[in-house]
Amino acid sequence: MFLLKALTPSGHEVLLIDGNAQPMDEAGIARYVREQKIGLVGIGAMTRMIAKAYRMADAARAAGVPVVMGGPHVTEMPDEALGRDGGARHADAVALGEADETWPKIVEDAVRGKLKDVYAPVDDFGQERKPTLQPYPSIPWNAINLDQFNIVPKAAYPLLKKLGGGWGTFRIIPVESGRGCPYGCEFCTVTGFFGDSIRFRTNESVVNELLLLKARAKSEGGQIAVFFIDDNFAINVKRTKSLLRDIVAANAQVHWVAQISANLLRDEELVDLIAAAGGKWIFIGMESIDPTNLAGVNKGFNKPGEYAAVLERLAQRNVYAITSFIFGMDNDTTGVAERTLQQIRTWPPGLPIFGLLTPLPGTPLYKRLHDAGRLTRPKHWQEFIPFTMAHTPLKMTVPEAHAEVLDGWNRSYSPEAIAQAVDSLDHKPLGYRINIFVARLCFRGIYFPQMGPWAWVKVIAQNRRTIFNLVKEGFPGRRGVLARPPARSFTSDSTSVRIEIQPGSIPLKNGS
Ligand code: B12
Numbered sequence: 001m002f003l004l005k006a007l008t009p010s011g012h013e014v015l016l017i018d019g020n021a022q023p024m025d026e027a028g029i030a031r032y033v034r035e036q037k038i039g040l041v042g043i044g045a046m047t048r049m050i051a052k053a054y055r056m057a058d059a060a061r062a063a064g065v066p067v068v069m070g071g072p073h074v075t076e077m078p079d080e081a082l083g084r085d086g087g088a089r090h091a092d093a094v095a096l097g098e099a100d101e102t103w104p105k106i107v108e109d110a111v112r113g114k115l116k117d118v119y120a121p122v123d124d125f126g127q128e129r130k131p132t133l134q135p136y137p138s139i140p141w142n143a144i145n146l147d148q149f150n151i152v153p154k155a156a157y158p159l160l161k162k163l164g165g166g167w168g169t170f171r172i173i174p175v176e177s178g179r180g181c182p183y184g185c186e187f188c189t190v191t192g193f194f195g196d197s198i199r200f201r202t203n204e205s206v207v208n209e210l211l212l213l214k215a216r217a218k219s220e221g222g223q224i225a226v227f228f229i230d231d232n233f234a235i236n237v238k239r240t241k242s243l244l245r246d247i248v249a250a251n252a253q254v255h256w257v258a259q260i261s262a263n264l265l266r267d268e269e270l271v272d273l274i275a276a277a278g279g280k281w282i283f284i285g286m287e288s289i290d291p292t293n294l295a296g297v298n299k300g301f302n303k304p305g306e307y308a309a310v311l312e313r314l315a316q317r318n319v320y321a322i323t324s325f326i327f328g329m330d331n332d333t334t335g336v337a338e339r340t341l342q343q344i345r346t347w348p349p350g351l352p353i354f355g356l357l358t359p360l361p362g363t364p365l366y367k368r369l370h371d372a373g374r375l376t377r378p379k380h381w382q383e384f385i386p387f388t389m390a391h392t393p394l395k396m397t398v399p400e401a402h403a404e405v406l407d408g409w410n411r412s413y414s415p416e417a418i419a420q421a422v423d424s425l426d427h428k429p430l431g432y433r434i435n436i437f438v439a440r441l442c443f444r445g446i447y448f449p450q451m452g453p454w455a456w457v458k459v460i461a462q463n464r465r466t467i468f469n470l471v472k473e474g475f476p477g478r479r480g481v482l483a484r485p486p487a488r489s490f491t492s493d494s495t496s497v498r499i500e501i502q503p504g505s506i507p508l509k510n511g512s
């Protein structure tokens with residue numbers, strides 16, 4: 001939405017609401033569009049939140065404001081959004097695919113009161129056209145209101161602002177450096193949506209964006225981390241290395257997280273550059289430790305035999321991994337969680353996450369399961385239930401698959417497992433252990449909702465032994481340190497301050 005705001009023709013004011021950061025109900029959005037005198041509502045949503053997006057769209061339209069919808073779900077299901085499939089109409093217009101070039105036209109048509117039903121990214125001959133990303137608009141990070149994304153509670157702002165490095169605000173900002181992934185994993189929307197043509201911004205444009213973000217963080221006494229949202233940040237290793245070198249040369253390092261497939265992390269020099277350029281966490285879609293499962297979803301390029309070496313290579317440079325697994329694959333049997341955890345326990349500690357194989361519309365997986373008559377809830381998004389299968393697995397039952405996911409989360413995020421992960425890093429600086437501890441507490445919330453201060457008080461109480469040990473080590477001979485800012489920095493990356501997090505201030509809202 002930051003990008004579409006930057007691409008909006010001049011003369012229009014654009015207000016942004018992220019439903020994860022600033023939840024609103026139907027009455028709230030209707031009131032908002034009236035009070036703010038909104039002329040056009042644009043809504044983007046993934047499949048899992050599309051039912052809510054439709055409800056918001058209905059409320060805005062009932063308030064008399066036209067709605068245009070975009071994003072991966074409506075691109076695959078435009079008739080659903082437009083009410084052409086027998087259901088209710090939710091959107092006045094749908095933007096298919098990448099809307100960089102169609103959005104300005106949509107805004108102009110809306111001004112003239114002449115919105116079309118469908119906007120497709122095509123050239124004059126009707127051929128699909130993908131934006132090149134060169135040039136790429138400059139996103140005015142110095143001017144955008146980012147209040148809704150601050151994860152530091154307002155009450156703590158004055159105190160934390162004064163801490164070393166400044167922690168008055170902390171935001172994780174999405175930045176793209178390129179688009180597309182040609183790998184075509186069966187369950188993934190990306191290859192179909194962005195196409196297998198990979199496109200990159202110039203290094204200069206990415207570096208300038210980082211510099212702008214870094215300057216903003218400094219000017220307001222806060223912190224900014226970046227999420228490189230590219231689907232496979234190192235899909236062209238040569239180009240990624242060149243970007244990382246330019247980030248280092250321009251002193252544009254901020255802490256960042258990126259998604260990279262395991263096969264590309266064989267390259268030692270790449271991993272060196274990731275660490276030098278500010279990379280802290282790498283999200284790796286490991287999916288399964290079973291090669292048969294991987295081959296079955298067209299992800300045979302993942303080699304479970306090399307997972308340990310990849311994670312070791314990252315950990316040696318103090319870069320850690322968010323390791324993502326999918327249960328309910330065709331070759332999974334009961335006990336898959338325990339078998340996976342046995343492997344995970346032999347790796348450097350990271351942040352394991354577990355999900356269920358989900359047939360998203362438009363993916364080859366959806367078609368295969370549909371054709372085989374295995375979809376139990378073909379329109380699962382109309383009644384979204386987290387961590388719930390929408391098809392029958394082959395070698396276990398649906399409840400067994402659910403139990404495996406629960407087991408994975410339970411055993412990875414119990415106080416004992418968290419303590420074990422922190423203890424296994426006792427050869428690392430204290431800051432890293434605090435970092436992994438806080439990250440584990442946050443990631444726990446993806447499966448176990450921990451909304452509100454009391455939920456956090458409970459989590460903190462359950463993990464008091466680990467907290468006590470970390471505090472004791474950081475402040476030998478002192479008491480009550482949780483209530484005070486640390487007197488010194490544990491490491492050069494200022495992670496020490498994270499122990500100051502207050503109940504309710506943890507980033508992952510709505511369990512995301
Ligand atoms: C960043 C990201 C996240 C972040 C979101 C943080 C944030 N606030 O940005 C996090 C990590 C939280 C996340 C989580 C999940 N994600 Co995610 N995520 C992405 C990712 C990598 C980038 C999104 C992005 O910004 N893309 C770049 C922009 C330019 O593309 P875009 O968003 O599609 O927007 C363009 C068009 O779609 C269109 N458009 C989009 N919205 C709108 C609105 C209007 C009005 C218009 C006109 C046009 C328009 O125009 C834009 C410019 O061209 C995408 C993959 C991808 N590359 O897109 C997956 C992706 C969106 N995620 C996906 C999934 C499945 C998830 C999870 C469900 C994973 C899981 N199993 O838990 C969770 C759900 C979280 C939740 N809260 O419910 C899928 C969605 C598939 C689908 N059909 O819904 C994707 C496509 C990845 C995939 N492998 O398939 N995700």
Ligand code: SF4
Nearest residue numbers: 181183184185188231
């Ligand atoms: S490697 Fe990742 S982004 Fe690329 S197709 Fe596979 S799951 Fe999707």
